[in-house]
Amino acid sequence: MLCAAVAAVLTGARSLVAISEWIMDAPQQVLDVLGFGLDPFTGLRPVPHAATVRRLLHRVDADALDAAISAYLQARAAPLPEGNRLARRVIAVDGKVIRGSRTRTAAAIQLLAAMEHHGVVLAQRQVASKSNEIPSFQPLLEPLDVQNAVLTTDALHTQHGHGSYLTSRGAHYIAVVKKNHPGLYSQVKKLPWKDIRLGHRTRDHAHHRDEIRRIKVAAFSHLNYPGARQAIQVVRWRREMSTGKLTIERVYLITSLSVFDATCAELATWIRGHWGIENLLHHVRDRTFREDDSKVRTGTLPRAMASRRNLAISVFRQDGQTNIAAAVRHAGRDHHRPLQALGLA
Numbered sequence: 001m002l003c004a005a006v007a008a009v010l011t012g013a014r015s016l017v018a019i020s021e022w023i024m025d026a027p028q029q030v031l032d033v034l035g036f037g038l039d040p041f042t043g044l045r046p047v048p049h050a051a052t053v054r055r056l057l058h059r060v061d062a063d064a065l066d067a068a069i070s071a072y073l074q075a076r077a078a079p080l081p082e083g084n085r086l087a088r089r090v091i092a093v094d095g096k097v098i099r100g101s102r103t104r105t106a107a108a109i110q111l112l113a114a115m116e117h118h119g120v121v122l123a124q125r126q127v128a129s130k131s132n133e134i135p136s137f138q139p140l141l142e143p144l145d146v147q148n149a150v151l152t153t154d155a156l157h158t159q160h161g162h163g164s165y166l167t168s169r170g171a172h173y174i175a176v177v178k179k180n181h182p183g184l185y186s187q188v189k190k191l192p193w194k195d196i197r198l199g200h201r202t203r204d205h206a207h208h209r210d211e212i213r214r215i216k217v218a219a220f221s222h223l224n225y226p227g228a229r230q231a232i233q234v235v236r237w238r239r240e241m242s243t244g245k246l247t248i249e250r251v252y253l254i255t256s257l258s259v260f261d262a263t264c265a266e267l268a269t270w271i272r273g274h275w276g277i278e279n280l281l282h283h284v285r286d287r288t289f290r291e292d293d294s295k296v297r298t299g300t301l302p303r304a305m306a307s308r309r310n311l312a313i314s315v316f317r318q319d320g321q322t323n324i325a326a327a328v329r330h331a332g333r334d335h336h337r338p339l340q341a342l343g344l345a
Contacts, residue, residue, distance in 0.1 A: 002065075003344070004034045005057060009308040010315065010341055011332035016057065018075050020050035022335075027263055030081045030335045033344050062300040062307070066124045070143065070312050076318060078341065089149040090117040090270050090280055092277045093140070093157060095133045098291065101302035106308075109302045113310065114144060117273040119317035121310035125302050135159070138165050146171040150257070152274035155180060158254070163226035167256060167261075174232075174255045175225075185225055188231045188252045191218050196233075199264030212237040215268045219259055227256040234271060284313055287326045315341050 008022035015187050026034070031045040038045055048056070050154045095112045102108035110127040125140040127133055137157055147170040153162070155178035166173050177185050193216055214235045223231060232253040238245045253271065255262075262270075285291040289309045296305050313324060319341065321327040331337045 002057075002060065003038075003342070004310055005053075006308050007034065007335075007338040007342065007344075009289075009305075010312045010328070012289070012328040012339035015309070016054050016296060017050060019057075020048075020053045023047050023053065030339065033339055047258055052213070057304060058299055058301055060300070060304055062126065062303045065304055065307050067143065067301050069097055069121075069307055069314075070123050073122065073311070073314050073318070077120065078318075089146075090152065090273060091115065091122065091144075091149055092152045092274045093137065094154070094274075094277065095127070095156075096285070096306075098302045099308060101296070111303060111306055112140055114140055115277055117137070120314040124303075124307060124310060134159060134162075135136065135161055141165075141169075148172070150174060150270055152270060153276075157280060159224075160226055163228070163256070167227035168340070170258045172261065173227075174257070174267065177252045177254055184254075185252065187224060188254065190234075191220070191231055191233075193218075193233050200268045202268065208241045209239060210239045213268065215264055215271070217259075217264050217267060223254055225254055226255045229258045230255050232267060232271070234268075261344065284324045285309055288328055 004026070005019050008019040011022060013019045013022055020149070024029075026047070028045055031047065032038075036045040036047065037095050092115050093112065094115065095110060098109045098111065107129060110133070112125050112127055112133045113121050114123045117120050122144055123140050125136045125137050133156060137159075138161075141151075146166070150172045151166055152174045153245045154175070155176040158175040158177055158181055163173060163175070177188050179185050196216045196218050198214060201213065203212045204208070205211075214237075218231045218233075219229065219231070220231050223229075224243075232255060234251045234253065235248045236251070237246065238249070242276065255267065264277045285306075291309060296302050312328070316324050316327040319327075331341060
């Protein structure tokens with residue numbers, strides 16, 4: 001049943017009703033591959049009623065489901081090539097609120113995920129109600145092998161405890177520094193950035209705007225943060241081609257990577273990759289799978305549906321698909337195609 005639900009989501013199923021309809025329409029050969037039992041009297045493989053599908057999916061242990069998905073995706077991932085630092089495992093930690101799960105008596109469910117920068121979700125954890133993402137950070141990463149990996153995070157996770165945890169596990173970090181950490185922010189901002197040589201520059205024309213990114217890096221051994229070796233300034237110049245409006249944004253970061261561990265170009269790639277993965281997954285979840293419009297609200301079902309969407313996105317990304325919406329449409333043309341994507345046929 002669980003494999004059938006995942007296969008249905010690969011075709012764009014956004015609700016339990018849609019999952020049930022996909023199962024009911026599946027040919028007998030597909031039901032056989034998915035493990036549906038054979039009725040000895042009719043010689044057919046009967047499918048469960050929609051209410052039964054809902055009850056069964058509601059009973060799935062969400063933690064066990066996420067652990068199984070993580071193990072499956074890591075097992076099918078291609079090994080990283082040796083001797084290429086740009087192929088280093090880079091993992092973004094990012095949160096997402098399932099807005100459609102909000103009820104009159106309960107707040108919307110909040111999830112925290114660890115994602116490789118090419119779009120594969122490695123782990124997911126639900127944030128406790130009346131809490132925030134910070135206590136979930138270490139439990140999220142505990143099952144993962146982060147030795148020599150680079151973790152990219154937003155400013156919320158620039159916590160001394162997080163820095164100590166990552167360095168103790170042999171991982172590196174690139175963390176945004178904002179005014180919610182006033183002492184560290186002031187220390188980084190006051191560095192003589194005007195006198196520091198430009199390390200890397202890129203210019204892009206996309207989405208009706210012209211964007212220039214400039215990065216400077218300063219080795220600094222006295223940053224008040226565990227394991228910090230360098231401070232980073234990123235300046236983004238963005239001009240809207242339709243209006244001519246120019247915006248300039250300065251972002252400060254710190255990293256445990258030394259000048260011998262990464263070049264300015266590599267740091268710029270990983271920083272931009274974190275922003276890109278946020279935009280990619282949020283866009284795909286909200287546009288392709290219409291996650292915020294989902295009315296699944298009971299028990300662990302919102303999280304379980306999010307886990308299946310993560311799996312669908314990750315499978316497509318591992319297979320080299322960059323246009324997830326097109327991949328979903330392709331998978332929906334034939335009941336056998338999602339099975340092929342999952343390696344079941």
